[in-house]
Amino acid sequence: MNSISRAVPEVALQAIRKLIAEQGIGPGDALPSQRDLAMQLGVSRASLREALSSLSALGMISVQPGKGVFVQSLVEVSRNESTPGWPFAAQASPMDIFQLRYALEGFAAGIAAVTLTPGELDVLEDNVEAMRCELKSGHFDAAARLDFEFHRRILLASGNQAMLSILTASAEIFLESQKLPFIRAERAMETWQEHRKILRALARRASGPAQKAMQEHVRNAALRTGIAFVAPAAS
Structure with a gap:
């Protein structure tokens, strides 16, 4: 599997959502046992648990130890579905924003790697350390703002004013998208770890x-956040 192929937990997550929608499983109804569900979807129990954890964090299912997995809310599989708590549904879906960020920020990071000044690199290092401290303290809103600033500074360092203008004009939407991954507190440190990897590069x-x-x-x-999208294959 190449680096932009969908991870198995992503595939399992989308398959579960499709199963719920297509079979008309309603709130309060139980899903098949985890063993049967893993076999039906052709994934490992570990990948299934990861997918169920994401759906649980989004409030779509409830995993009750010793009892089973129960649907909590109706699931749609439309591209334009809204994520719970997403206030910008009339402008763009969370998937739209993540795809835009994937395209813009990946390109900007590649440019920034050769244009960053030592001073700009120092600021990013301070940002990454500050995020670690905020996450350790459970201050997720502060961490999200640092997340936004980390990405903004990389766009700024790229020197591409058009990309920076898009971010500036839609700052509230971008910031909101950066808050979404923190709905799963137990995985919040992954954001910091990924920022460290970007910083090292x-x-x-x-x-x-x-x-x-x-x-x-x-x-x-x-x-x-519970959103999976397919990225175009590298040429």
């Missing part, structure tokens, strides 16, 4: 790895 002036690390980060952030 930038510090090495490695354009390709920086672009790849940024794109992986955006797709992983979407997955932590």
